[in-house]
Structures are given as structure tokens and as C-alpha cells.
Amino acid sequence: MVPHPLSTPLTHTEVVEAAARLLGTAVRTPLLRCDALDAATGGRVFLKPECLQRTGSFKFRGAYNRLSSLSQAERDGGVVAYSSGNHAQGVAAAARLLGLRAAIIMPSDAPSLKVERTRADGAEIIFYDRLTESREALAATLAETRGATIIPPFDDRHVAAGQGTSGLEVAEDLAAMGITADLALVCCGGGGLTAGFAIGSGLPTIAVEPQGYDDVGLSLAAGHIIPVSNPGPTRCDALQTLRMGELTFATLAAVGARGIWVTEAEAARAVAFAFRELKLVVEPGGAVALAAALAGTVDLHGKTAIVMLSGGNVDPKVFADCLAQS
Template sequence: MSGIVRDDLMAAAARIKGKAVRTPLLRSDLLDQMTGARVFLKAECLQLTGSFKFRGAYNRLSAMPHEERTGGVVAFSSGNHAQGVARAAQMLGMPAVIVMPADAPDLKVERTRRDGAEIVFYDRLSGSREEIAADLATTRGAVLVPSFDDPYIVAGQGTAGLEAGEQLSEMGLEADMAVVCCGGGGLASGIATALPGAHIWLAEPAGYDDAGRSMEAGEIRPVEAPGRTLCDALQTLSISPLTFGILSARGAAGVAATDDEVMRAMRFAFAELKLVVEPGGAAALAALMTGQVPCESKTVLATLSGGNVDPALFAQIVSARG
């Protein structure tokens, strides 16, 4: 499986049926007034393990031949992919080792460990999670499960787009555009495949807008100066050839949201939708609220991609004025 087509998403949907949550599409009159559009928010913060990542993880692991499952899996993640892989492995009776940055949120570490995964920490600014994970996989005879650079992962994430398309169709609507929280581009690539008629906008954290710059340049451009961002879930240094190829072929464009803009979106989601959304999961909403995406009179699908946020940080953000 080297490319992604709609049939791959359909196969993934069959694998995860009864395992993943069919998350709702939500809307807000106030958001529609702010944007001049009809905005529908795919609430993947309500997905199993708290993010869309479970979709791709379960699809990837359940597609593995039984003879490959004995050695288990190794993954690298700041938290959401970690939790998705850990839960999928637990459900399928497979051992899992997750390489996580030492500064990963405690909540994500605890929940990954709670689902039975072994955790190996590294320094995200000096260590190579890819090399550490590859070495562990070789040593343990395990299968390496990337967070986005894998066709089965992308196909699994794309089931969120299939669902959203079906939900819109039930209302007699079709998405003109999709605004997608973007780290490595797995979710965006999956949704682009699921919704071939929608223009794709990639919402990234300021300073980590490599996907958008790559689209503009016509070649992969990694993050130039890695730094701190509240959006740990989107703190990816480069998209992959797989996701770049899918997104560039669709003419995707990127926008970036600052920490302040993301926090404003988190407060909006809590106040208006009664949802807990993590910083990275609020990037698409932030992009819409800042007016960076030209969407007036359009039907817009936007992702709320995760809800795994430290309780103390969340309380601080939603109680702040701004």
C-alpha cells in the first residue's frame, strides 16, 4: 500500500467500525456570524483516547498480519498518537513501546502508560525520536508505527472526513473547504482524500508552519527554528513525502495561529460549545476566528482534533480574560 485512494478509507472505516466513536458535527450561530460562513466542527476531541489519532492507530495495527503482532509495535509521539497506539495495542492484545519527549504533558504520559504501553523518553530539541524508535523496533522485533508517514495511518485518519462528508450529506450539504489542524499532515491528507471537492487549509502553530511553507514553495521545507509552542500535538518538524504529495496535489494552503489566538479559540469552544479542546486541537478554529481563511458564504468543515490538555493549564487558559 504505497498511495491513498478513497477505497483505502472505506477499508479503514470497516476495520474501525464499532471500535472508534462516530463523532458529532457541531455548529455555533456566533461562529457563523464571525466568519460569514456555515461552519461545522468535527469534534474529534470526543474520540476514543481524546483525539483522531485512535482512528489511524487502530487501522494500522488491525491491518497487521497475525504473525507480525507477536513482537508488538513501537511508536513515537508527544501524546495523542501515543495514546491511540497504546489503546489499539491493548485492544488487540499486542505489546507497545512509545518514544515520548521528556516535556510531554503529564496527562498524555499517564494515559499512555495506563493503557499498558512502555514509555521511553527523549529530548525533543536534541534527540531523534525516529532513530530511537527505529533502534527499539529492530532490537525487539517490533513493527514501527509512524504518526503520519504511513498509508494505513493516513487512511484511518481520513475516516473522520468520510464521516463528516456523510453527516453533511444527510443535511443536504457539501463542504466547500476543510480547515484542518496540521502537524505532520496525516489528518489533512486523509480528509483531502475523503472530500475531493473541498479546498484544504492547513492550520499550524506559529513557528511550526512548515506544511504551509512547503505548499507555497512546491517542496518540503522543514521547521527552521524549533521553539516552544502550546500546541505540543502539532510540534512536528517536517511533513513527509507521503503527506506532502497528497496535499500539494490538492493545492492545499497553510495558515498559522499564535498561542494567544489558540487560547482564544479554546475559550470559545468551552464557552460556546461546552467542549474541552487542547491547544493543538484548536488551531483550525483559531484560524477561522482570526479571519485568515477566506470563507464567507461557504460551507466549512473544521476539525477540533484533540482534547487532551493538562487540567491546570486548561483552567488557566479558560479563566483568563482576552
């Protein structure tokens, strides 16, 4: 396929091609139902638990699709990625499976669990200060020095297409059951998963972000990209993206997606709900879509909805705090 510029929306064909590369390697996560969730929302909700994916999040899909698409010359140079944890783990695992060298630039305050898991897959870790240093600039310098290929966390066609295979699976599973969904709620940071899911599933898609990091929602409403301003602390470390990508904006704008946000308390309650009612461990950033459903931020009464659980790599103390506060 001839590469498209990032300003051109992602295509369904790209997602289908990614699914072929991931077949037999990525986990085909199921659709789950929960009576308590239906009762709480007044709708019929199907959960897509990407917390059960390899490395504990959807990020493996995009990382493996991107790395498996590299030329031999690019593979020889290795890869460089930047991430607070889930993309780091996805790239590290994919690199290990494909026999590639990987260096990951991670914030110094990244959860220790994510750092340990990334290192366990053989990746080199380089820390930076997310408030004073540019991870993109560090990655560019490192890649130039080593002759490596940068693997962006979301603003990359192969990465977003890989994430979109989760949506493709949802569409196939719903069709097999003879069910038509009305909408999907998807956890959103830079928009790679949300954009890919929208294209792969064909469903009306709502991006769900943490309060204070709702740049995707603001950008889509304004018609142009608006970066996060004055970011504050959040438990949703996986979603602390300060600016959505050109590709993700173009794709989400093309499908008419919109964004909403949830509070820290709502995200914590969703983590606790997933543990108590679903028997699943979900990180705060991976639970924001569920939080929106439970809080009634989107009215699901009488509707059939898909809710993404995007990751389960939660620090034990954060997890305990979420359970205690809900």
C-alpha cells in the same frame, strides 16, 4: 491491497477500507453547529469534534487501522511508536484492544496527562529529549532489538487512511443533509489528518499550523518539503512536528491544498471559545483550525465550512491559562 510507495498520494479506496476496519470500534463523531460561531465568522460552520473520539483525539483512528492490518508475525513482535502524546494514546489503546505489546517513545516534556493516559492503557514509555535526540533513531533501534513494528504518527498509508475516515464521515453526513461545503480547515502537524481528511471528504482543505511550525504551508507553497527551522516553544504540543512526511506532502500537493498559521494567542482564544460557547474541552493544538476561523485568517463570510477540533487532551494548567488570557 498492494502497498504504494510513500511518494504516491493516498487514495479514497484506502480510506474506505479503513472505515470498514474501524466500524463499531472508533466513535463516529457528529457535526456540530454554533450560532455564536456563525455570527463571528459570517458563514455557516460545522465542527467535527474529534476531541470526543476514543483517547480524546483523531489519532485512535489511524493507530487502530494500522495495528489491525498487521500480520500475525508482526503482532507477535509488538509495536513501537513515537509521539508527544495523542498518537501515543491512540497506539496504546489500539494495542490493548488487539492484545499487542506496545512501547512508546515520548519527549521528556510531554504533558503529564498524556503520559498518564498512555501508561494507563498498558504501554511501556521511554522518554527522550526532543531537542538533542532523534525519536526516529531511537524507535528504529528499539524495533530492531525487539523484532517490533514501528507505527509512525503520520507518514504511513494505513495511519493516514485511518485519519481520513473522519473526512469520509463528514462527506456522508453533509450528503445526508443535502449540504455542500465550500472548504475545510484542519489542524495540522505532520499532515496525516489533513491529507487523510482531504481524500476522505473530497473538500478543498486548508492545513492550519501554529506560528513557527508552519512547515506544511511553506512546503506546499514551495513545491518541496521544507523542515521547521529554529522552533520555539508552543502550547500546541500536538503539532510540534519538525518535518512533514513524503506521503502527506504528495497527497496534499496532489489535491492542491494550502497552509496557514495562527498565533499562540489566537489558539488560546479558540480554546476558551470552545469551552464557553460549545461546552467542549479542546487542547491548543486541537483548536488551531477554530482559531483560524475566529481570527478571520480565512474569510468564511457567506461560505459553508468544516472546522476540525482534533483533540482535547490538554494539561489543566495550560487550559486554565488559555481561559485566563482570552
